[in-house]
Amino acid sequence: MNCPNDQFLHRFYDEELSPEDRQRVESHLVSCSTCADRVHELQSIGNRIRQASFGELTSRTLVRWHHTVMDLQERSIRRLAGWMTAAASVVLVVSLYTATRTQAQTALSDVHDWEAAVVGIDIESASPDIATAQWIATDLSRTTSGGQP
Numbered sequence: 001m002n003c004p005n006d007q008f009l010h011r012f013y014d015e016e017l018s019p020e021d022r023q024r025v026e027s028h029l030v031s032c033s034t035c036a037d038r039v040h041e042l043q044s045i046g047n048r049i050r051q052a053s054f055g056e057l058t059s060r061t062l063v064r065w066h067h068t069v070m071d072l073q074e075r076s077i078r079r080l081a082g083w084m085t086a087a088a089s090v091v092l093v094v095s096l097y098t099a100t101r102t103q104a105q106t107a108l109s110d111v112h113d114w115e116a117a118v119v120g121i122d123i124e125s126a127s128p129d130i131a132t133a134q135w136i137a138t139d140l141s142r143t144t145s146g147g148q149p
């Protein structure tokens with residue numbers, strides 16, 4: 001076989017290969033010093049990690065490390081949730097604001113110029129809400145008094 005790639009050698013080292021593939025790599029390692037060196041390197045790295053993990057670390061350190069990882073995961077999820085809540089709030093406020101403005105402007109644009117002139121509203125300067133409220137109030141009072149001549 002040709003020289004296997006790193007991933008294949010990692011799987012060989014981790015004993016994840018099928019018995020046939022494992023056999024092929026083993027016979028390749030006999031004739032190829034380059035690949036044999038790479039596997040040897042993987043073994044020494046693995047040994048160092050094993051020693052560091054289980055030799056030097058006490059169980060308390062492992063528990064603390066585990067809690068740190070869990071805490072980091074939880075915090076990043078919470079931060080993400082916070083961001084999404086904030087983004088949703090902004091979208092809600094903006095869409096409410098836009099909807100309110102659009103409704104007010106539509107209500108105001110429904111008022112004909114002559115109607116505004118009759119009730120004495122300066123549409124250009126009045127805020128939409130006040131202008132609409134004034135127009136409704138004036139219109140209602142006119143209708144009420146008009147009913148009793």
Ligand SMILES: [Zn+2]
Pocket residue numbers: 002003004028032033034035036
């Ligand atoms: Zn090789």
